[in-house]
Amino acid sequence: xxxxxxxxxxxxGLGWGLGFTGAPGQGCCTGGxxxxxxxxxxxxxxxxxxxxxxxxxxxxxxxxxxxxxxVDELRRRSTTSFLLEGSYGIxxxxxxxxLLTFVRQTRRIExxxxxxxxxxxxxxxDAILLLRYNLLTDxxxxxxxxxxxxxxxxxxxxxxxxxxxxxxxxxxxxxxxTGAWDAVFWGMFSHTxxxxxxxxxxVIPSFRRTGTNQRYNGSQAYRFGNELQVNxxxxxxxxxxxxxxxxxxxxxxxxxxxxxxxxxIVSNTGGRWLNVQPGVALGFSPALSLRLNAEIPIYRNLxxxxxxxxxRGTAALYYSFSTQNSTTRRP
Amino acid sequence: MTPQKVNSLPLLLLCAFLMIASCSxxxxxxxxxxxxxxxxxxxGPGKDGIPSVDSPQFSEASAAxxxxxxxxxxxxxxxxxxxxxxxxILDWHEIVNDEVGGEPIAITYCPLTGTAIGxxxxxxxxxxxxxxxxxxxxxxxxxxxRSTESxxxxxxxxxxxxxxRGTRVVTHPVLETTWATxxxxxxxxxxxxxxxxxxxxxxxxxxxxxxxxxxxxxxPVSNTDERLPAKERVHGTIVNGQAVVHRFSAFANTGEGDxxxxxxxxxxxxxxxAGNVRQNWIVAYETGGRTDFFAVQEGGSIIMEDGASNRYDxxxxxxxxxxxxxxxxxxxxxIGYWFAWGTFFxxxxxxx
Numbered sequence: 001x002x003x004x005x006x007x008x009x010x011x012x013g014l015g016w017g018l019g020f021t022g023a024p025g026q027g028c029c030t031g032g033x034x035x036x037x038x039x040x041x042x043x044x045x046x047x048x049x050x051x052x053x054x055x056x057x058x059x060x061x062x063x064x065x066x067x068x069x070x071v072d073e074l075r076r077r078s079t080t081s082f083l084l085e086g087s088y089g090i091x092x093x094x095x096x097x098x099l100l101t102f103v104r105q106t107r108r109i110e111x112x113x114x115x116x117x118x119x120x121x122x123x124x125x126d127a128i129l130l131l132r133y134n135l136l137t138d139x140x141x142x143x144x145x146x147x148x149x150x151x152x153x154x155x156x157x158x159x160x161x162x163x164x165x166x167x168x169x170x171x172x173x174x175x176x177x178t179g180a181w182d183a184v185f186w187g188m189f190s191h192t193x194x195x196x197x198x199x200x201x202x203v204i205p206s207f208r209r210t211g212t213n214q215r216y217n218g219s220q221a222y223r224f225g226n227e228l229q230v231n232x233x234x235x236x237x238x239x240x241x242x243x244x245x246x247x248x249x250x251x252x253x254x255x256x257x258x259x260x261x262x263x264x265i266v267s268n269t270g271g272r273w274l275n276v277q278p279g280v281a282l283g284f285s286p287a288l289s290l291r292l293n294a295e296i297p298i299y300r301n302l303x304x305x306x307x308x309x310x311x312r313g314t315a316a317l318y319y320s321f322s323t324q325n326s327t328t329r330r331p
Numbered sequence: 332m333t334p335q336k337v338n339s340l341p342l343l344l345l346c347a348f349l350m351i352a353s354c355s356x357x358x359x360x361x362x363x364x365x366x367x368x369x370x371x372x373x374x375g376p377g378k379d380g381i382p383s384v385d386s387p388q389f390s391e392a393s394a395a396x397x398x399x400x401x402x403x404x405x406x407x408x409x410x411x412x413x414x415x416x417x418x419x420i421l422d423w424h425e426i427v428n429d430e431v432g433g434e435p436i437a438i439t440y441c442p443l444t445g446t447a448i449g450x451x452x453x454x455x456x457x458x459x460x461x462x463x464x465x466x467x468x469x470x471x472x473x474x475x476x477r478s479t480e481s482x483x484x485x486x487x488x489x490x491x492x493x494x495x496r497g498t499r500v501v502t503h504p505v506l507e508t509t510w511a512t513x514x515x516x517x518x519x520x521x522x523x524x525x526x527x528x529x530x531x532x533x534x535x536x537x538x539x540x541x542x543x544x545x546x547x548x549x550x551p552v553s554n555t556d557e558r559l560p561a562k563e564r565v566h567g568t569i570v571n572g573q574a575v576v577h578r579f580s581a582f583a584n585t586g587e588g589d590x591x592x593x594x595x596x597x598x599x600x601x602x603x604x605a606g607n608v609r610q611n612w613i614v615a616y617e618t619g620g621r622t623d624f625f626a627v628q629e630g631g632s633i634i635m636e637d638g639a640s641n642r643y644d645x646x647x648x649x650x651x652x653x654x655x656x657x658x659x660x661x662x663x664x665x666i667g668y669w670f671a672w673g674t675f676f677x678x679x680x681x682x683x
Contacts, residue, residue, distance in 0.1 A: 063530075071530040075380050111379035112528065114462050114477055119377060167368060168466060171375040216372070219551040264547040267539035305537060 039130065039186050039206060041097060042145065044089040047324035050097075054083040054316035058309055062297075065305045075307055076108045081125070093134045097149070101125035103157070103176040119165070123176035125157040128184055143193045149186035155179050159213065172215065178224060179213030198237040202250065205230045225257035225270050233277070244283030251276055252295065258303055271302035273309070281318075291316040365491045366484060372467045372550045378475070381463040382529055383426035389414060389521035392514050397525055397533060400511035403611070405447040407505045408517065408646055409434050415513050415522040416440075421447065422538070423531045425472055427523070428452065428460040436503050437461045439485050441472035442538060443549060444671035445564060446486055449503035454478070454495065469674045470550045486675050488569070488663055504647050504661040508612035516632035516645060548670065556673025558681060566606070566613035567672045567679065568664040570598035574676035576669070581682050582606025582613060588628030592635050594618060595682075602662060605634050605645070613666060616647045616659035 041050050060077040063070045080103070087097035104122035111117075130151035136144050157177020161170050172178070185207040192200040208227040215222045233250030251274065258270035279293035295312035302308060364371065374381075395417075398404075403418040409432025416427050421440035428437050435452035439461065452458055459478035466473040472485040481493025488500040506513070513520060525533050541547050545561040559565065559578070567574045575597045582591040582605075593604045603624045606613035614634075618624070623638030632644040641652030647659035672679055 065532045065535065068532075070532075074382055074529075075376065107377050107380075109377045109380050111382060111462070113385050113460065114379050117378035117380075117465075163373065166373075166466070168371050168373050169369075171373045173375065174373075216551055217369070261549060262546065264544065265539060266549065267537065267541065304535070304539070305532065 048089040050087040050320040099128040125176040153182040180211035183209040246281035248279040268304035274299035446667035449505040451501035512610040552674040559669040561670035574679040590626040615664040
């Protein structure tokens with residue numbers, strides 16, 4: 001446990017460091033698709049299939065200059081993502097999971113003079129394939145999981161959608177895909193039995209090392225900034241009639257480095273965020289649950305001036321089943 | 332959570348996702364552009380996402396404490412109505428719709444090409460305002476007019492899309508120089524305040540090291556001319572669709588004073604150019620057939636005189652002499668980053 005906390009502390013430190021070194025955030029508007037932040041299936045036993053279908057809606061109308069919110073109601077953005085994550089336990093400790101995304105993005109501008117301008121785009125987004133290894137098994141530590149994962153985010157989504165109105169290629173942050181291969185490093189630590197029997201500490205760090213994509217028919221090499229996220233918090237479990245109620249209070253620390261175009265730092269990209277995520281999961285059965293989350297920013301420090309997230313909501317339906325007779329997982 | 336035996340729910344989840352994903356969109360293309368459509372970029376903020384200033388507020392020069400002497404401003408005057416539009420505001424808004432001495436004018440400024448041009452807001456007899464379309468052509472601002480929603484190319488000075496396609500811009504002679512110089516030339520000037528109707532950090536240049544980093548071009552251009560450093564500010568004069576570019580070094584002090592006047596035949600047209608390296612400005616006007624302009628070195632706004640004792644200010648106005656009250660015919664000329672001139676006018680002649 002102590003060692004895990006050290007690892008977590010080191011990852012948070014890396015996040016701060018990324019911001020300071022200017023290493024290679026997702027556009028001058030942070031309307032990106034929350035792919036790595038939505039990875040989070042629990043460790044599964046051998047022969048276990050797990051599925052999660054999520055709907056994630058992010059609303060952006062807060063214009064920030066560094067840490068200061070500007071009084072501005074001109075621009076609004078939204079990103080609605082449908083995410084399907086599946087996982088299969090190949091062996092007792094080893095599982096493979098995949099994440100498919102479908103993304104709808106909108107941009108709305110309401111000038112004091114002139115007409116409202118509305119642009120939207122939707123399409124299949126990028127995907128992640130993740131190999132996950134459970135360092136701790138139930139037989140050793142029945143109340144602790146430590147899972148590490150690694151895999152590629154591959155550019156399944158298109159990056160060449162034009163505007164319906166003008167026919168002009170939409171900007172990168174209105175495209176469903178990024179056009180780049182990224183490497184995703186993911187981890188999940190959970191420990192049940194802190195303070196109370198059913199209280200669980202949960203830490204989910206992820207790091208995305210971004211690749212480069214070729215924009216404008218290859219005339220520009222563009223790279224979104226690396227991204228570090230650490231989701232951490234606690235969840236509890238209460239039996240409520242036939243339901244299992246699982247309230248959750250999580251925090252999400254996110255740090256992105258500035259983007260790079262042809263190796264040059266792109267202004268007004270990158271930053272650091274700390275959000276609080278209250279949520280609740282309703283367990284209809286041990287294998288079927290519905291999770292609802294809100295996300296509210298509590299700290300934002302952006303590079304330059306950027307439109308950033310005002311709020312976010314997620315609904316996720318989880319289902320699991322086994323293809324083997326014996327199950328060893330604790331309830 | 333205990334895994335259960337297989338049933339049909341996973342398939343339903345997958346089907347639900349695939350149904351959502353199959354809602355693909357149709358592509359619609361509007362080809363009504365006189366410039367190559369594949370060279371037009373969506374800059375990101377969207378139409379009017381960079382808000383023009385449509386009710387600019389002004390103060391006395393002494394009240395503009397937010398400006399540094401070395402900040403660049405764009406100056407314009409009609410009669411005694413003298414106004415300055417500072418880069419620190421233009422960097423954030425790109426277009427200011429104003430009325431100076433009763434003339435409707437739009438100061439259009441593209442921070443990516445470094446070009447500031449005064450546009451007449453009266454188009455085909457209709458007074459309009461211009462907004463920022465959010466589109467860029469060769470990294471340069473595409474304003475749109477709010478009367479017809481037509482899109483215009485700032486550097487090409489022409490409507491390139493919409494009902495007014497092919498219409499030329501009527502320009503007004505503005506001066507781009509430092510705030511210190513403009514104040515010295517026109518002490519009674521008014522200057523825009525930061526009360527723009529929008530909340531922005533005007534003390535912060537929004538594009539990082541863009542002004543000085545030759546390698547940093549945010550939106551790629553189709554033609555790169557490396558004869559000069561990409562971000563060197565040069566003055567270009569457009570004649571019949573071609574351009575001649577003057578470096579500031581062409582107006583270096585020759586020993587007679589800071590103001591240097593050159594009369595040149597540019598692409599078949601007689602042009603009088605004046606510049607001052609120390610004060611950071613270059614202007615160009617039609618000679619009107621005269622060949623006897625000479626520099627005036629007395630400070631203030633008077634920069635040259637002709638053989639008939641007409642004295643001209645930097646905006647080409649005859650301030651004293653037989654033709655007092657008249658003004659030189661302006662040219663399609665402005666200052667901008669070299670890479671932009673090289674892109675828009677391939678092979679442009681460079682005058683050292």
